[in-house]
Amino acid sequence: MKVQLSNELNAMLSEHAQADYPNECCGLLVGSIQSDIVKITEVHPSKNLTSGNPAKSFEVDPKLRFDVMREAQSRNDGVDIIGHYHSHPDGPAAPSAKDLSMAYEPNMVWLICRVAPNEEVTIGAFQPCSDRSAFNTLELVIN
Ligand SMILES: [Zn+2]
Numbered sequence: 300m301k302v303q304l305s306n307e308l309n310a311m312l313s314e315h316a317q318a319d320y321p322n323e324c325c326g327l328l329v330g331s332i333q334s335d336i337v338k339i340t341e342v343h344p345s346k347n348l349t350s351g352n353p354a355k356s357f358e359v360d361p362k363l364r365f366d367v368m369r370e371a372q373s374r375n376d377g378v379d380i381i382g383h384y385h386s387h388p389d390g391p392a393a394p395s396a397k398d399l400s401m402a403y404e405p406n407m408v409w410l411i412c413r414v415a416p417n418e419e420v421t422i423g424a425f426q427p428c429s430d431r432s433a434f435n436t437l438e439l440v441i442n
Contacts, residue, residue, distance in 0.1 A: 300336070300435075303442070313422075317420065319347065320386070322347060323347055325359050325383065343363060345363045368380055383407065384422075393411060399431070407427070410424055423439065424436070
């Protein structure tokens with residue numbers, strides 16, 4: 300599966316990751332899935348509502364998720380929440396063991412941003428395997 304992200308939305312993700320550094324940022328991804336291509340059309344930044352250490356964990360605001368879902372469904376154009384993103388301050392653009400333990404939804408696309416000082420943000424795309432034992436790495440196309 301291939302994930303398409305525009306330069307503009309890529310810049311939004313990078314800016315959010317840098318603005319919230321050294322804490323993790325997070326948000327929702329809205330888009331459409333056609334055959335094996337996921338096209339991300341909207342990024343909705345969330346507050347990080349984790350009850351743990353925000354430098355090492357994240358939780359998307361459930362109210363934002365509800366609002367975005369309701370808005371997407373009211374448009375009824377096949378565009379819906381297809382995933383979410385979060386950052387790893389000074390960590391890799393790859394899922395952690397904790398991320399795997401939180402991967403309840405097998406169809407969600409995860410974008411994970413590595414953010415560190417004096418460095419461009421790098422992003423990886425992943426999707427939990429159907430048995431949630433691991434993440435598959437997806438091809439991410441930014442253009
Ligand atoms: Zn993570």
